[in-house]
Amino acid sequence: xxxxxxxxxxxxxxxxxxxxxxxxxxxxxxxxxxxxxxxxxxxxxxxxxxxxxxxxxxxxxxxxxxxxxxxxxxxxxxxxxxxxxxxxxxxxxxxxxxxxxxxxxxxxxxxxxxxxxxxxxxxxxxxxxxxxxxxxxxxxxxxxxxxxxxxxxxxxxxxxxxxxxxxxxxxxxxxxxxxxxxxxxxxxxxxxxxxxxxxxxxxxxxxxxxxxxxxxxxxxxx
Numbered sequence: 001x002x003x004x005x006x007x008x009x010x011x012x013x014x015x016x017x018x019x020x021x022x023x024x025x026x027x028x029x030x031x032x033x034x035x036x037x038x039x040x041x042x043x044x045x046x047x048x049x050x051x052x053x054x055x056x057x058x059x060x061x062x063x064x065x066x067x068x069x070x071x072x073x074x075x076x077x078x079x080x081x082x083x084x085x086x087x088x089x090x091x092x093x094x095x096x097x098x099x100x101x102x103x104x105x106x107x108x109x110x111x112x113x114x115x116x117x118x119x120x121x122x123x124x125x126x127x128x129x130x131x132x133x134x135x136x137x138x139x140x141x142x143x144x145x146x147x148x149x150x151x152x153x154x155x156x157x158x159x160x161x162x163x164x165x166x167x168x169x170x171x172x173x174x175x176x177x178x179x180x181x182x183x184x185x186x187x188x189x190x191x192x193x194x195x196x197x198x199x200x201x202x203x204x205x206x207x208x209x210x211x212x213x214x215x216x217x218x219x220x221x222x
Contacts, residue, residue, distance in 0.1 A: 037123030037178035037185065038116065039064065039071055043100070045110045046168035051198075052105045052158050059110065060090060060152035062133035062192075063098040064173055070096070072114050082112040094135035094150055123177050125186055128210055128221060132173050132190040136208060145222065147208035149192065159198045166195040169206065187213040188221065 041064050048059075064071035077098060080087045085100040085108070100110050125131055129138060129147065139146045151169055171192035177185020194206040210221040 035179040036120055037118035038174070038176050039118070039123070040113060040115045040172075040174045041071070042113045042170075042172045043098075043110055044112075044170045046170070047165040048107045048109045048167055050160055050164040051107055051167065052160055053102060053107050054105070054154065054156040055103070057102045057107060057154055057157065058090075058099045058152070059085075059154075060092065060097050060099045061169070061171060062135060062149045062151070063089070063096055064114075064132060065096075065134040066131040072116055076114060076116075080112070082110065084108050085110050085112070087112065092150075092152075096134070097150075097152075118178065120178050123175075123185070125175060125177060125188060128175065128188045128190065128212075132175065132188070132210070133171070133192075133208065147210060148205050149208050151192075151194070151204050151206055153196060153201050153204060155201045157201060164198060166197050169194045169196065189213070189218060 043061055045059070063077070070077070074089065077087055077089055082100070084102050084104075084106075086102075088099045088101055089096055090099045091097075100112070102108070129136060129145075133149055135149055137148050139148060153167065157167075169192060171190075173190040174187075175190070176187040179185065189211050191209045191211075192206050193209075194204070196204060211218040212221050213219075
């Protein structure tokens with residue numbers, strides 16, 4: 001009888017040791033299984049090369065902000081060269097925005113990307129509508145929300161020919177909380193796709209689409 005009890009005790013000890021080992025192994029793997037969060041902002045245009053600018057041409061677009069603070073350090077936004085365009089932070093009636101400046105009448109299209117990486121668990125998005133592009137104005141917020149922002153095209157921007165195409169402005173902000181100890185965070189995308197005819201200049205309202213990545217598809221953010 002005593003030998004049976006000893007055998008049972010040894011069996012319990014062995015099983016317990018194995019369980020602790022397996023739990024520790026899986027917990028350790030889960031703890032180290034992390035990927036950084038990231039925030040990227042891409043600005044591209046189509047058709048600008050078919051237009052003529054002034055001595056200095058400014059195209060002004062929204063700027064990424066979170067809770068009133070710039071997402072990217074100011075030194076990463078100021079005076080960055082993208083082909084013939086230079087990025088500059090400017091003050092507008094809506095607050096800070098991002099301008100792209102080109103010197104001379106000959107224009108090219110804009111193609112610029114800004115990127116920031118966060119430590120795992122550092123980036124937590126509470127409300128993407130408050131942590132993406134600025135300015136961002138919410139309409140019909142009591143129902144299905146619609147978002148608008150503002151861009152500026154200079155008045156002196158003139159087509160090179162009567163059949164010049166519309167100027168297309170594409171903005172995309174991708175925001176991912178990353179993976180923190182095997183817990184996958186949220187991923188959001190904020191986009192603007194606006195086609196602007198030659199007769200429209202100055203301050204221009206643009207539609208903003210906010211989506212969240214879920215189960216392999218992008219769904220509207222409500």
